[in-house]
Amino acid sequence: MPTTTAALPFDLRTDAVLAQLHSGGQYKHLRTIDGPMDATVNVRGYGECACFCSNNYLGLANHPEVVEAGLRGLRDFGAGTASVRFICGSFGPHEVLEQSIARYMGTESGYTFVSCWNANEAVFPTLCEPGDVVISDELNHASIIDAIRLATVIKKGLNKSVYKHNALTGPNSLEARLEEAAALTGGGQVWVVTDGVFSMEGDIADLAAIRALCDRFNAILVVDDSHGHGVMGRTGRGTHEHFDLLGKVDLFTGTLGKALGGAAGGFVAGPKRAIDLLVQRGRPTLFSNALPVSVACSANKAIEILVREPQRVQKLRDNSAYARTQIRSAGFEVLESPTAICPIIVHDTARAIAMSKRLLELGVFVIGFGYPVVPEGHARLRVQISAAHEKSHIDQLVAALKKL
Ligand SMILES: *Cc1c(COP(=O)(O)O)cnc(C)c1O
Numbered sequence: 001m002p003t004t005t006a007a008l009p010f011d012l013r014t015d016a017v018l019a020q021l022h023s024g025g026q027y028k029h030l031r032t033i034d035g036p037m038d039a040t041v042n043v044r045g046y047g048e049c050a051c052f053c054s055n056n057y058l059g060l061a062n063h064p065e066v067v068e069a070g071l072r073g074l075r076d077f078g079a080g081t082a083s084v085r086f087i088c089g090s091f092g093p094h095e096v097l098e099q100s101i102a103r104y105m106g107t108e109s110g111y112t113f114v115s116c117w118n119a120n121e122a123v124f125p126t127l128c129e130p131g132d133v134v135i136s137d138e139l140n141h142a143s144i145i146d147a148i149r150l151a152t153v154i155k156k157g158l159n160k161s162v163y164k165h166n167a168l169t170g171p172n173s174l175e176a177r178l179e180e181a182a183a184l185t186g187g188g189q190v191w192v193v194t195d196g197v198f199s200m201e202g203d204i205a206d207l208a209a210i211r212a213l214c215d216r217f218n219a220i221l222v223v224d225d226s227h228g229h230g231v232m233g234r235t236g237r238g239t240h241e242h243f244d245l246l247g248k249v250d251l252f253t254g255t256l257g258k259a260l261g262g263a264a265g266g267f268v269a270g271p272k273r274a275i276d277l278l279v280q281r282g283r284p285t286l287f288s289n290a291l292p293v294s295v296a297c298s299a300n301k302a303i304e305i306l307v308r309e310p311q312r313v314q315k316l317r318d319n320s321a322y323a324r325t326q327i328r329s330a331g332f333e334v335l336e337s338p339t340a341i342c343p344i345i346v347h348d349t350a351r352a353i354a355m356s357k358r359l360l361e362l363g364v365f366v367i368g369f370g371y372p373v374v375p376e377g378h379a380r381l382r383v384q385i386s387a388a389h390e391k392s393h394i395d396q397l398v399a400a401l402k403k404l
Pocket residue numbers: 114115116117118141143195199224225226227254255256257264265266
């Protein structure tokens with residue numbers, strides 16, 4: 001933790017924090033990529049590297065059809081409307097994309113945002129009301145945490161509570177929080193929100209058990225499956241498909257900036273009445289521009305390719321299983337799960353950053369995560385697998401790990 005500098009003027013305290021990050025080996029250097037995202041990327045200053053830090057799970061970020069669809073969108077519609085949707089309207093591709101998201105997710109309706117961060121910030125402050133309780137997994141994504149914080153400010157009297165990561169019964173579990181909520185609400189709505197796939201652990205929420213608990217306590221289940229779409233389930237629909245729960249999750253948020261094209265954008269998918277209310281009342285929908293139409297076109301093409309070529313999902317799964325086995329046999333501690341996120345636990349933040357720098361010199365692009373992205377003492381290298389990888393890329397990663 002940085003020592004407290006709060007009483008100092010901005011310039012002094014900021015310089016102190018930055019100096020501390022440098023001296024602690026925790027300063028993040030942003031790399032520049034010369035060329036598109038793919039199995040290998042050209043990292044400025046390091047040359048061609050095998051890429052294991054992108055969420056480009058299906059290898060669609062530079063797919064020729066995805067690129068062409070974006071170009072066509074730009075040619076046909078220009079850059080955008082220079083306005084929000086309720087004033088100047090949306091373009092046809094937004095509607096097409098929203099229908100295709102609803103179909104893909106198995107929901108009644110869908111709506112897009114410039115990011116999933118925005119989607120989460122629309123959902124909770126708009127749909128929750130005073131007297132409701134929102135119950136959240138402690139390791140949920142920062143955008144969910146902040147969206148709930150914002151919701152409790154905008155809707156005074158909205159209660160929030162947090163359960164221990166993936167703990168469904170016992171002390172501090174979801175069940176315990178649901179029991180407490182029944183006493184708190186006095187008739188308000190109870191909401192349960194979880195990531196489908198947790199981005200730092202690479203583990204998944206047990207949606208089948210969570211669904212059963214939500215049914216027992218009459219709670220609405222919201223799943224942010226940003227790392228699950230395109231990855232989990234036989235046809236890559238997400239963690240709900242993995243658990244055979246198509247049609248059983250009340251509301252989804254998700255991103256178009258990972259497997260589904262990789263540019264940017266987020267969405268909400270769920271019942272028509274929830275989407276209607278977000279369009280009418282959501283502050284990110286009323287006061288912020290639409291997803292760029294070129295991105296809507298390329299994201300729609302990405303979903304089309306995913307549906308057409310489910311073998312990409314299988315290849316991703318095979319690659320992930322192979323990577324886990326190989327990393328483990330090289331003597332590293334890798335967290336087990338059915339996802340494409342393979343965190344290698346190294347504990348110390350400075351060590352994780354130093355290892356990732358050395359890997360880059362060896363031609364392998366992997367990022368080390370430490371505090372404050374993960375709790376102190378839990379630093380890790382997060383290896384992310386893609387359907388774009390061949391076995392040779394994974395072998396290259398493991399050979400580099402062995403040299404560390
Ligand atoms: C990546 C991620 C987000 C943020 O998505 P953006 O579209 O980049 O804002 C939100 N939620 C979860 C669970 C994520 O993994």
